[in-house]
Amino acid sequence: MATHLVWLRNDLRITDNKALHAACSDSNAKVLAVFIASPAQWAKHDMAPRQAAFIYQNLLQVQRDLAALGIELICHQVGDFAESVTWLADFCRRQRVTSLYYNRQYEVNERLRDDLLENVLGADVARYAFDDALLLPPGSVLTGSGEMFKVYTPFRNAFIRRLATSDVGSLPAPRSRGAAIDVEKPAPFDYPSADVDAAYPAGEAAALRRLTAFCRERVADYAAKRDLPAVDGTSGLSPYLAVGVLSPRQCFNRLRIEYPDVLESVNSGAFCWLNELIWREFYRHLIVAFPLLCKHRPFIGWTDGVPWRSNEQALLAWQTGATGYPIVDAAMRQLNSTGWIHNRLRMICASFLVKDLLIDWRIGERYFMQQLLDGDLAANNGGWQWAASTGTDAAPYFRIFNPTLQGKRFDPRGEFIRRWLPELAGVPGDAVHQPYVWAQKQGERLDYPLPIVEHGRARTETLAAFEAARRLRQH
Numbered sequence: 001m002a003t004h005l006v007w008l009r010n011d012l013r014i015t016d017n018k019a020l021h022a023a024c025s026d027s028n029a030k031v032l033a034v035f036i037a038s039p040a041q042w043a044k045h046d047m048a049p050r051q052a053a054f055i056y057q058n059l060l061q062v063q064r065d066l067a068a069l070g071i072e073l074i075c076h077q078v079g080d081f082a083e084s085v086t087w088l089a090d091f092c093r094r095q096r097v098t099s100l101y102y103n104r105q106y107e108v109n110e111r112l113r114d115d116l117l118e119n120v121l122g123a124d125v126a127r128y129a130f131d132d133a134l135l136l137p138p139g140s141v142l143t144g145s146g147e148m149f150k151v152y153t154p155f156r157n158a159f160i161r162r163l164a165t166s167d168v169g170s171l172p173a174p175r176s177r178g179a180a181i182d183v184e185k186p187a188p189f190d191y192p193s194a195d196v197d198a199a200y201p202a203g204e205a206a207a208l209r210r211l212t213a214f215c216r217e218r219v220a221d222y223a224a225k226r227d228l229p230a231v232d233g234t235s236g237l238s239p240y241l242a243v244g245v246l247s248p249r250q251c252f253n254r255l256r257i258e259y260p261d262v263l264e265s266v267n268s269g270a271f272c273w274l275n276e277l278i279w280r281e282f283y284r285h286l287i288v289a290f291p292l293l294c295k296h297r298p299f300i301g302w303t304d305g306v307p308w309r310s311n312e313q314a315l316l317a318w319q320t321g322a323t324g325y326p327i328v329d330a331a332m333r334q335l336n337s338t339g340w341i342h343n344r345l346r347m348i349c350a351s352f353l354v355k356d357l358l359i360d361w362r363i364g365e366r367y368f369m370q371q372l373l374d375g376d377l378a379a380n381n382g383g384w385q386w387a388a389s390t391g392t393d394a395a396p397y398f399r400i401f402n403p404t405l406q407g408k409r410f411d412p413r414g415e416f417i418r419r420w421l422p423e424l425a426g427v428p429g430d431a432v433h434q435p436y437v438w439a440q441k442q443g444e445r446l447d448y449p450l451p452i453v454e455h456g457r458a459r460t461e462t463l464a465a466f467e468a469a470r471r472l473r474q475h
């Protein structure tokens with residue numbers, strides 16, 4: 001009898017899982033599933049302990065879901081990717097696996113691991129790899145001359161044209177393969193234990209509930225509310241998408257159920273949300289076309305000549321939410337506490353580190369990864385390079401966020417700021433954006449730092465630093 005092995009990686013779900021579905025389409029075969037935790041590799045990738053814990057929680061759920069279908073999920077732990085290949089090859093031999101099924105991952109190390117596996121397994125085991133993690137696979141949306149787009153909007157336009165004619169339907173969970181089996185708890189990961197915010201319960205049922213509720217009740221207001229951190233205006237689905245508890249097809253198809261004409265309604269909240277899903281696709285297509293991005297190289301080479309500063313004290317202030325800029329500090333404290341912050345806040349914090357403190361964007365990129373529940377190399381790198389003006393489609397380097405004005409604009413009443421900075425609870429109205437000015441006028445003492453940098457001066461210095469690096473390149 002044929003034995004099909006499904007290797008679960010970044011696709012911790014049983015519905016709409018292409019590899020699992022394909023393996024189960026042969027009703028006569030024995031189907032097994034495996035997950036290989038690689039904490040040493042994850043640490044090299046700066047995976048946040050809370051994301052590892054989230055993976056583990058979701059793994060337990062997938063194991064139960066598969067067991068109910070009569071499929072055993074074996075969980076094993078190794079050190080790094082090389083060890084995972086050796087162990088998997090040996091497992092295939094021991095279990096007499098005839099075919100291996102998995103969904104592709106697009107990062108450089110993951111692709112090298114899969115190439116290595118191909119060599120180690122040889123011809124004895126047939127391999128079936130699927131493009132499952134994106135709506136449209138990398139390399140399928142190209143310019144007229146067959147190249148990857150370097151600017152987002154034309155990519156999006158081409159993407160939508162292709163999406164309209166592509167089959168992106170979601171797949172059902174596989175049918176049961178017989179009696180349910182007993183589940184053994186997988187060995188715990190050798191990783192510091194970490195709390196996962198209760199707002200993100202594990203399992204695809206929870207993710208699908210959140211998706212449905214969002215598309216039914218809130219997506220219509222998405223365009224108006226998505227930038228307001230005090231409001232629950234976005235989906236909060238990124239942790240699920242990042243570890244594959246939810247697929248982008250499920251997101252798009254649910255959106256289409258609620259808004260069948262979403263592709264044509266370009267001014268709707270639904271389209272605006274789809275646009276964000278396409279940003280996710282853009283950044284993943286980019287890391288395949290430009291693998292150096294995975295190695296944290298800037299897309300715009302001359303920006304490597306910017307004289308970044310080494311300032312441990314300022315970095316620590318940024319990390320701990322003690323810069324004296326309330327919107328930055330509130331956001332960093334939310335990030336440290338929950339592992340999730342709004343897109344607008346990610347942009348503000350990234351801009352502050354790079355453009356106000358002139359600290360290398362890679363240090364911030366790394367710190368975010370170490371904190372984020374939704375950490376994702378492509379999206380995080382793309383976001384940081386955008387904010388630092390070093391990437392494709394980046395904000396031009398002379399566009400620099402003013403953190404006080406950003407706070408006033410996107411948290412006008414300071415509700416978000418007061419939620420995360422209780423020491424500013426007594427500062428009234430929009431005075432909360434410059435608490436030291438208010439405190440001085442009132443003769444009050446606040447248990448809150450003065451701004452660690454003067455924005456106007458920092459801006460001038462950053463412009464000069466970028467300009468010098470650019471000129472250097474021209475000579």
Ligand SMILES: Cc1cc2nc3c(=O)[nH]c(=O)nc-3n(C[C@H](O)[C@H](O)[C@H](O)COP(=O)(O)OP(=O)(O)OC[C@H]3O[C@@H](n4cnc5c(N)ncnc54)[C@H](O)[C@@H]3O)c2cc1C
Binds near residue numbers: 241277278347368
């Ligand atoms: C500096 C910086 C770092 C970031 N790091 C990450 C990261 O590590 N992981 C991550 O998933 N997103 C990252 N983002 C993108 C974005 O901030 C988050 O995806 C979003 O805030 C998640 O919240 P949500 O699920 O409520 O998003 P929604 O607004 O509901 O959007 C739906 C989904 O679209 C995707 N998405 C939304 N915006 C973007 C974007 N700008 N780029 C790529 N995908 C997007 C996400 O998968 C998100 O869940 C980063 C952005 C910046 C500026």
